[in-house]
Amino acid sequence: MGIKRSSAVVFKPYDQDQISLLPPSLDELIAENHPVRIINKVINEIDTKPINRKYKGGGASSYHPRLLLKVLVYGYLNNVYSSRKLEEQTRVNIHFMWLTGMKTPDHHTINRFRGEKLSGILKEIFSQIVQLLVAEGIVNVKEAVFTDGTKIESAANRYTFVWGKAIKTSKDRIKSQLDALWKYAQGVAAEEMQDSSSSEFESLAPEKVKAAIRKIDEAISDKQDVPKKIKQKLSYAAKNWPQNLERYDEQEKLLAGRNSYSKTDQDATFMRMKEDHMLNGQLKPAYNLQISTQQQFILNYSLHQTSTDYGTLASHIESYQALYNQTPAAIVADAGYGSDQNYGLLEDKGIAAYIKYNTFDKEQKEGIKAFSNDSLHHNEAENYLVCPMGQQMAYIGDRQRVSASGYVQIISCYQARNCHGCPMAGVCHSAKGNRIAEVNHSLRKHKQVVKERLNSEQGIKYRKQRPVDVEPVFAHIKSNHGFKRFLLRGLSKVEVEVGLLSIAHNLRKWTA
Template identity: 70%
Template sequence: MGGKVVFKEYDPDQLTFLPYKLEELVPQGHPVRIVSKVVDQVDVKPINRKYKGGGASSFHPRLMLKLLIYGYLTNTYSSRKLEDQAAQNVHFMWLLGMKKPDHNTINRFRSEKLSGVLKEIFSHIVLLLQQEGIVSLKEAVFTDGTKIESVANKYTFVWGKSIKNSKEKMKAQLDELWSYAQTIAAEELKDTAPLEYSEINPEKVKETISKINAALDDKEDVDKKVRQKLNYAKKHWPENLARYDEQEKLLGGRNSFSKTDPGATFMRMKEDPMLNGQLKPGYNLQISTQEQFILNYSLHQTTTDYQTLPSHIEQYETLYHALPKAVVADAGYGSDENYGVLQQKGIEAYIKYNTFDQEQNKGIKAFGNDSLHYNEQEDYLVCPMGQHMQHIGTGQRVSTSGYVQLISRYQAQNCENCPMRGVCHQAAGNRVVEINHSLRIHKQIAKERLNTEQGIKYRKRRPADVEPVFANLKHNHGFRRFLLKGMSKTEVEIGLLSIAHNLRKWKA
């Protein structure tokens, strides 16, 4: 038989000789102490300048910053949950000195006071990491991007192509009305010209419809359907065009935006539960890391990574008045513009181009443009059969980012009886090849650099440095969707997340 069961004494109303101190309940080395210590060293003057003064007293910016950073460090992103933690969680209570800001105060501070200044705070913390010898701002950084979903409804989209099609359809219908009116009232419209596409705006369309109406007003044989269409056009078209103009301003060169979060662009999300890559409103997050610490972050509305690198590097230079020795990135960043920008700034580009991996595994594609020998002195290409392809002209190609590329064209002299024609060239006439010599040279340099001993080390290190950071943020800490709307507010969220990530790792 077992002995007598003994329970520890339990009395929830029992008093202690001395009251507990919160200091005693927070262990040394706890992450909340790291947050408090680091934020105490940060200059919060940029936030102070956001306060107007007068009225009731405010919670100190340093206190509010600690609350938000520790909240994001502990996966507490909601302002209401942060309010609860401030009243219930011992670590939050110690951090805030028993102060209890409500959720409205927390949200206003995050949305308004940190907007436009948090990157400066973030950079101060990175500089502290550098002082500790943990990171170096002048060594290589590893850059990559990921898409993060907006809080906006995914069914509230506006497409740039749809707006263009609607305006073209409106122009075509207006041309039909104009042609019809000319057949009946040519005399009344003799001093008026039809609208060009560039003139499709609310004022011009309204004016044109009024002239057509006036010309047909006293005509008895006007088709009833034409009158109905004119009445509809007069009532709706100017209003629709005004809306299209506003939407095009919000697009700002993008192909889409969300009605409920105009800052968000529709992007294909890999994390879709059905793994079919659904289009959802979101933002393109770019980070540069070193030893898995985030040294630079930027948020973009473009769906492609290569367009983000110039401004991302520009921001790095603005924040730290320094540039990294090298940038290591995957083939998504391998463009003529990016290679040129990094070269101009004296940064070594360890960036793959789109066919690098294929060339490593299978060699250069036979009969492809890259397989043709180029004679730089005499400016001609040599085809697979040894025939000279002469330079026949130069043109320009503008990328989606607005970057102008110089394109040289070369043509073979006689492809008609060539035994290689079937595999080399199938179009009519002699083969014509277009070459971007700037990109060709950049690719040669990139290939040589990536295959050096240092390049191979960087290529192996890149997936282990930057990619785990995204995995940590999204999967370990559950941040797959923004809580706030608009570029300025979502940038604050990413800033808080990046600071929290660095402090979490610093402690580890």
């Protein structure tokens, strides 16, 4: 019978007070292929003159912009977005310590550099990094790009807001009540009001409204039996309406055509956010981020204050052209960008549009819907449509339709000669009388071209590639790296954050 022997556990010794002859170099502690080395190499190669010009000179010495840019880019690459946490990293993280040469800028310096020095010029730095990718043969700014958008919440308060509709309702109420007071004054003081007209306050200019209230008050001041309610209303109107109208005018200027803005970030617009996989959500102050990608690298980004995608394409392309002095060969995007305006814009710029229109997918499965306006044959030479029963529909004129962006569409109208007794009348149209069809011929032609292009071999390839090229970039930024809300406020500062996110994403992918 053997004897069981217990073996002692042996631990490796360590001594926190051990003194080394020479202190270790930080460079020796960082692996040769570590991403921080790529960050350092890339930022050392770019031209920082655009940032340098933001410094006035004189006074105390400043941290080098290259150093601070390295801190920010490496921080955004590692999901460290707060200036306080970045300051902490420069004191405790050997990678940040190596990048800064043991310098420790405080969070005020980091935040001022990010919000002020990089504002308006970071895109130049971004484009330089993209050009380095081009030089490596990783991307090509001349080829097709994949475009999409996402909404990112602003740092603004979610519950302090101004709505365009509320302003209009308030102004309409003031006009209605002022009109009622004016009519009352004309009724009880016709002689005093005979040379006055209510058209004086039609525009609701604060000074004219103030003058109108004064006129009403003077007209009825010496009249007997004026109801107390009228006097109270006039007193309230004189005290509040002019200053309220001045405030509404200022708010409308800030809205600049938008439907809303946040009081704590006036550049942010309230947008419906997709909060979960069921697309449930709520209205929050946010910005619409548009990007164009290739091989999941971001080649262009732009920030917008509108929630819809189709109105962002024109300025997004202008931004691309400003960065690289040329446009891409093609743009591939989903149906959110499909519009007559966008198709025409791309055609004028010589860019092939691989952009679906809103009924493209349904038409692929079911064909063009029977009896729809799109199904009606158009005789271009004689300009008439042919109804489903073969009857000619005569051209009766054009009308204009203006989009929210101000784009004017020409809608041609056609009317059938006699629908009475037609066996198809019930399913062809539901209106009384002869059917009237409205057609946007420009959009119709664009859709036909786009349909053929999307169903070509190249188009099918692009359609398959789009969801796996641009959409994962948003997933990486928002889900994998936790950036779902901006830290700064104001369009120019938020654009800096987007630039840092884009640079960090590209370098992260490059190092991978």
